[in-house]
Amino acid sequence: MNSTLRLVLVLTLITAGAGLILSMVESVTREPIAEQRRLETLRALKTVLPAFDNSPDADTVQLVYGQDKRGRELQRTFFRGRQGSEIAGIAFQVIAPDGYSGNITMMVGIDSEGTVVGLEILSHAETPGLGDKITREEFKGQFKGKTLQGVDWRVKKDGGAFDQITGATISPRAVVKAVHKGLQFYHEHRQDILTSERVGQ
Amino acid sequence: MSLLENFKKGLWRENAVFRLLLGLCPTLAVTTSAENGVAMGLATTFVLVGSNVVVSMLRKVIPGKVRIPAFIVIIASFVTVVQLCMEAYFYDLYKALGIFIPLIVVNCLILGRAEAFASKNRLLPATVDGLGMGTGFTLALFVLGAVRELFGSGTLLGYAVFGSGYQPLILMILPPGAFIAMGLLLAAMNLFDARRR
Numbered sequence: 001m002n003s004t005l006r007l008v009l010v011l012t013l014i015t016a017g018a019g020l021i022l023s024m025v026e027s028v029t030r031e032p033i034a035e036q037r038r039l040e041t042l043r044a045l046k047t048v049l050p051a052f053d054n055s056p057d058a059d060t061v062q063l064v065y066g067q068d069k070r071g072r073e074l075q076r077t078f079f080r081g082r083q084g085s086e087i088a089g090i091a092f093q094v095i096a097p098d099g100y101s102g103n104i105t106m107m108v109g110i111d112s113e114g115t116v117v118g119l120e121i122l123s124h125a126e127t128p129g130l131g132d133k134i135t136r137e138e139f140k141g142q143f144k145g146k147t148l149q150g151v152d153w154r155v156k157k158d159g160g161a162f163d164q165i166t167g168a169t170i171s172p173r174a175v176v177k178a179v180h181k182g183l184q185f186y187h188e189h190r191q192d193i194l195t196s197e198r199v200g201q
Numbered sequence: 202m203s204l205l206e207n208f209k210k211g212l213w214r215e216n217a218v219f220r221l222l223l224g225l226c227p228t229l230a231v232t233t234s235a236e237n238g239v240a241m242g243l244a245t246t247f248v249l250v251g252s253n254v255v256v257s258m259l260r261k262v263i264p265g266k267v268r269i270p271a272f273i274v275i276i277a278s279f280v281t282v283v284q285l286c287m288e289a290y291f292y293d294l295y296k297a298l299g300i301f302i303p304l305i306v307v308n309c310l311i312l313g314r315a316e317a318f319a320s321k322n323r324l325l326p327a328t329v330d331g332l333g334m335g336t337g338f339t340l341a342l343f344v345l346g347a348v349r350e351l352f353g354s355g356t357l358l359g360y361a362v363f364g365s366g367y368q369p370l371i372l373m374i375l376p377p378g379a380f381i382a383m384g385l386l387l388a389a390m391n392l393f394d395a396r397r398r
Contacts (some may be wrong), residue, residue, distance in 0.1 A: 007266055010271070011274075029286060031288035033285070128371075
């Protein structure tokens, strides 16, 4: 009995000590981590939006764009970049679920006319050396200047307007499809996004 | 065994990767570039030294029956500290190493050293053992990463080595390339040892 008690006591003390240390480290790093995540979003916004002078990550609109498997609502955040009070451009995240391995998360930026200004890949797990070339400028750059209407939103192999990557067609196909869907959603809800009061953050 | 001997054994004779063949999962997975290899090696070294120190200090307090859960709690705490600090201060590296940081917990090298060495030795030898083993692990990951990066992308630490005409051998940065590079390096080390004897 005595030895069992000792086992329990020692293990409890060790885990309590570990918990104490971890909570201290967590409280020290919480701020810098939140800041890093914010900076990452801001960096992406700067590359995909036309010039702006507000902080788009504090000027957002959230809209429901679908439901997940359990019936919960999926929200999409639209970041509004402004020059003075005029909206210069809108940025939003899209996720391609059909990449070669896992989701591809991207930030798409468009100007007030609906023309794509830039595309930034935020996270992906595509094959190094093949599918991961979607992060290269040669690939991302071809989205610049494209509009929803008048452009065939498919890769060239499927008869569309976008170059695929040698040896990797699945990743570019997924990216093109996701951006296309995002643009369609934007055009359907254009009024809401441009005019509604700022929400969140 | 002198302290110097104790440190040096981790570098070659008992090198974690090339001699003990421990911790191969992260080794093979993250060594797509020299930089990733070094980063993973340093993170592992930090955890290894930390866990060796604490395990050695508590070796008379921890009852044998619960030593494994106690070691795991200690190791997991150090890993979480590394993960939080990396995310806060080295965000790009954190994104590159991703899932493999939490997986340091299950790196058998660390539990192995806690069990085989730190729990039986005083503080100083245990610390030196952790440093030596960690340095050897880091060096091994650097060499493996450098070889794979050199042939797989034609660069070393991000700088182009071969001319622009070089066609990268993509296989080397894919998973099979890890096994191939590892096998060739092991063979080279064995050959070297056999010659020296």
